[in-house]
Amino acid sequence: KGFFPNGLTLQFPTASGDKGAFFDASLFQFVESGAIAPVSMTGNPNFTCQAVVRTDGVGTFYAPFLHWGAPASGQSVYFSIFRDTPDRVYAGFYNGGLRAVSNLPPGSFHHIIWVRDSNGGTEGVHSGFRVWIDGVEIALEPDPTLGNPAVAVTNTTFRVNRATDGVRFFRGVVDEIVLYDRALTDEEVLDLNIA
Numbered sequence: 001k002g003f004f005p006n007g008l009t010l011q012f013p014t015a016s017g018d019k020g021a022f023f024d025a026s027l028f029q030f031v032e033s034g035a036i037a038p039v040s041m042t043g044n045p046n047f048t049c050q051a052v053v054r055t056d057g058v059g060t061f062y063a064p065f066l067h068w069g070a071p072a073s074g075q076s077v078y079f080s081i082f083r084d085t086p087d088r089v090y091a092g093f094y095n096g097g098l099r100a101v102s103n104l105p106p107g108s109f110h111h112i113i114w115v116r117d118s119n120g121g122t123e124g125v126h127s128g129f130r131v132w133i134d135g136v137e138i139a140l141e142p143d144p145t146l147g148n149p150a151v152a153v154t155n156t157t158f159r160v161n162r163a164t165d166g167v168r169f170f171r172g173v174v175d176e177i178v179l180y181d182r183a184l185t186d187e188e189v190l191d192l193n194i195a
Helices: 186-194
Strands: 009-013 019-023 031-036 047-057 064-069 076-081 089-093 096-100 110-116 129-133 140-142 157-160 171-180
Touching: 047 064, 047 076, 064 171, 089 110, 089 129, 096 129, 110 186, 157 171
Parallel strands: none
Antiparallel strands: 009 019, 019 171, 031 157, 047 110, 047 171, 064 076, 064 157, 076 089, 089 096, 096 140, 110 129
């Protein structure tokens, strides 16, 4: 249960014949959960995010596939596009994280998995991250436009295609968003990519 504003298009076809949600950035479309994040997803958490995504055009800064937390330094999670590009992935927090070294071609579907292992809450915004795109682990680099804040995620609602600051949207399709409250193993990630 959640919030679906401005004529969000559901049942939009994906490459595999599945159905996703189409978002139009010009209409400020997003989805919001009906409940807040559990305690296990706050502080400096372990988690795994996955989504099937097709971005169709430039969005606003760090438009998220999945987001939760307060709009303050280190207090929110961004599983998103990098800055205003439709062709690079960002995994991190508000004001610190990692971006994909290589670009993705926009206009095609990609299965993206981000595994975050906080090592008992000791890792910072540039550590404990691994990202797979279409079954291949990709190289990551620090986002040079951001800093290195302490990780202290707060328990807000979850959002797709809008951060809690309310100004981050992209145009494209999102499907199969899943969030695990732990870092999946390499074997589990491989199984997800085979499925």
